[in-house]
Amino acid sequence: MDFQQTDTxxxxxxxxxxxxxxxxxxxMMEWDEAQKFPVDLFHKMGELGLMGVLxxxxxxxxxxxxxxxxxxxxxIAKVCGSIGLSVAAHNSLxxxxxxxxGNDAQKxxxxxxxxxxxxxxxxxxxEANTGSxxxxxxCTAVKDGDEWVINGTKNxxxxxxSGNVTVLIARTGEPRSKNNSTAFIVEQGxxxxxxGKKENKLGMRASETAELIFDxxxxxxxxxxxxVGQGFEQAMKVLDGGRISIAALALGxxxxxxxxxxxxxxxxxxxxxxxxxxxxxxxxxxxxxxxIEASEALIYQACDMxxxxxxxxxxxxxxxxxxxxxxxxxSTDAVQIFGGYGYTKDFPVEKFYRDSKLCTIGEGTxxxxxxxxxxxxxx
Numbered sequence: 589m590d591f592q593q594t595d596t597x598x599x600x601x602x603x604x605x606x607x608x609x610x611x612x613x614x615x616m617m618e619w620d621e622a623q624k625f626p627v628d629l630f631h632k633m634g635e636l637g638l639m640g641v642l643x644x645x646x647x648x649x650x651x652x653x654x655x656x657x658x659x660x661x662x663x664i665a666k667v668c669g670s671i672g673l674s675v676a677a678h679n680s681l682x683x684x685x686x687x688x689x690g691n692d693a694q695k696x697x698x699x700x701x702x703x704x705x706x707x708x709x710x711x712x713x714x715e716a717n718t719g720s721x722x723x724x725x726x727c728t729a730v731k732d733g734d735e736w737v738i739n740g741t742k743n744x745x746x747x748x749x750s751g752n753v754t755v756l757i758a759r760t761g762e763p764r765s766k767n768n769s770t771a772f773i774v775e776q777g778x779x780x781x782x783x784g785k786k787e788n789k790l791g792m793r794a795s796e797t798a799e800l801i802f803d804x805x806x807x808x809x810x811x812x813x814x815x816v817g818q819g820f821e822q823a824m825k826v827l828d829g830g831r832i833s834i835a836a837l838a839l840g841x842x843x844x845x846x847x848x849x850x851x852x853x854x855x856x857x858x859x860x861x862x863x864x865x866x867x868x869x870x871x872x873x874x875x876x877x878x879x880i881e882a883s884e885a886l887i888y889q890a891c892d893m894x895x896x897x898x899x900x901x902x903x904x905x906x907x908x909x910x911x912x913x914x915x916x917x918x919s920t921d922a923v924q925i926f927g928g929y930g931y932t933k934d935f936p937v938e939k940f941y942r943d944s945k946l947c948t949i950g951e952g953t954x955x956x957x958x959x960x961x962x963x964x965x966x967x
Contacts, residue, residue: 608666
């Protein structure tokens with residue numbers, strides 16, 4: 589496997605650095621403090637092809653592969669994890685679910701709007717009492733003629749308020765029974781569908797997270813994706829790709845914290861010399877870069893398999909598990925290298941530190957990843 593970055597990846601990285609320095613870096617702390625989701629920014633990114641990276645050109649997307657996608661997410665996250673998270677959720681969850689499991693009419697209607705960034709996508713699986721226990725969800729969809737009646741709530745939904753369209757996985761069978769859920773596409777403004785509480789979060793504060801509420805929400809059967817009962821199976825396949833997204837997000841945060849630490853350690857002087865001269869600091873830097881390169885190797889392995897259409901459930905879980913935990917360790921060490929300054933908002937590492945933790949929780953906790961990995965080995 590050749591993981592050398594291609595000219596396309598290098599061009600994408602350069603383009604994103606320029607865009608981020610102009611449109612993200614100047615306002616990211618303002619957005620973080622205010623917990624503002626900058627919708628206009630995502631429209632701009634759509635014009636650059638960043639909101640439909642994996643979508644084929646026939647549907648208005650960039651038509652790129654997973655190596656390019658990882659470059660997009662990680663380069664954005666090097667500057668702001670919140671923006672990287674929202675780009676990842678939009679691309680791999682909502683857009684990805686429609687791309688992989690929508691029928692031709694659904695793809696032609698929704699993918700061009702999502703890939704262009706004109707519409708923002710949300711994806712609803714998680715509930716308050718069924719985070720990892722998705723087979724026991726309470727949100728239900730009941731068939732009534734040619735319509736489905738949806739009732740219940742979804743929690744921790746990225747773009748729950750601003751999303752123009754949501755892919756919803758609702759229970760259509762008995763709790764814990766096999767094939768008991770189905771996927772639907774629900775547009776913003778549908779009667780009975782509304783946003784609830786917006787979460788007040790530790791990190792990723794500019795990425796909107798909110799509750800979805802369904803109160804006798806009626807949708808046409810034409811909004812169903814795939815067969816009745818296939819929702820959970822579809823969701824798990826979507827999450828295989830989603831784990832690469834979160835791994836790339838964690839990688840970008842880790843790289844941002846690492847690069848800031850290297851720069852600061854060369855500039856900060858104590859005892860008449862740069863602190864990078866001290867072994868305690870130099871060893872932290874060595875640990876950081878080793879973990880970053882190990883994360884990259886796992887991520888690229890999963891990307892290669894995904895691009896080739898090979899089953900990569902274990903590999904994506906390993907990439908997500910390792911990269912997210914490494915990101916937390918690296919950002920923690922970055923704060924330590926900065927010392928007292930690392931604890932203030934005048935320097936970037938405190939934000940990397942806060943943002944990194946989400947990567948060990950979202951789209952399957954580290955514990956769930958270990959279950960996925962061990963089951964694949966021991967089956």
